Amino acid sequence: MSPPLALLHGAGCDAASFAELRPHLGAVVTHALELPGRAARPGPAPRSAAEAAADVARQLEALGAVPALVLGHSYGGAVALELALEWPALVAGLVLVSTGARLRVHPALLASLEAAVASGAPLRLPAPWQPGTPEALIARFERATAAIPPPTVLADWRAADAFDRLADLQRVRCPALVLTGTEDPLTPVKYARHLATHLPDAELQLLEGAGHLLPLEHAAEVARHLLAFIARRRA
Numbered sequence: 001m002s003p004p005l006a007l008l009h010g011a012g013c014d015a016a017s018f019a020e021l022r023p024h025l026g027a028v029v030t031h032a033l034e035l036p037g038r039a040a041r042p043g044p045a046p047r048s049a050a051e052a053a054a055d056v057a058r059q060l061e062a063l064g065a066v067p068a069l070v071l072g073h074s075y076g077g078a079v080a081l082e083l084a085l086e087w088p089a090l091v092a093g094l095v096l097v098s099t100g101a102r103l104r105v106h107p108a109l110l111a112s113l114e115a116a117v118a119s120g121a122p123l124r125l126p127a128p129w130q131p132g133t134p135e136a137l138i139a140r141f142e143r144a145t146a147a148i149p150p151p152t153v154l155a156d157w158r159a160a161d162a163f164d165r166l167a168d169l170q171r172v173r174c175p176a177l178v179l180t181g182t183e184d185p186l187t188p189v190k191y192a193r194h195l196a197t198h199l200p201d202a203e204l205q206l207l208e209g210a211g212h213l214l215p216l217e218h219a220a221e222v223a224r225h226l227l228a229f230i231a232r233r234r235a
Contacts, residue, residue, distance in 0.1 A: 181210025
């Protein structure tokens, strides 16, 4: 039997990010977790990936879902790495999707977020959709993200910008699957290659022509690689 799968969303997102992926996962027990600062979890958002990982550790222990296979998308991948480094007994393996060991955010984006929060203006953060993405999918995602309080979005992106575990990857002891799209504008292929090269036990899978939002736009392909990874590790 495979370990339970914990799904960690990206900055400015929530568990709805995995609505497309979960139906493709068959009998795998999944827990789509949410960080604080969202509708289901009121309160201030974590100020760092380390704080977010501590929250995830508490959630997993409360669910009895340990050790878990932890899939993190984008900033969620940073949180997953923190969890594997600081709470290794809780993590059976990592699935690092469209992420990196260091996540820098363009200063102009942070400045626009800070200005919007200070003025009370609505946030306008266009997601990096690929051409041909169904309009219904875009609309569902935008409704979900629009409901997230702007201070939470800003806190998430600040935490992503501060994240840096480049020097610590060799300390991760669980197996990892690294997935990224070859056309990802936010976390390019070099980030994934660095993870796969410096983690002690990692596999790299590149999704040709795919962008950043893999769990949404390429859910079936992500699930196929994930289930194959689980099967190989079980064998």
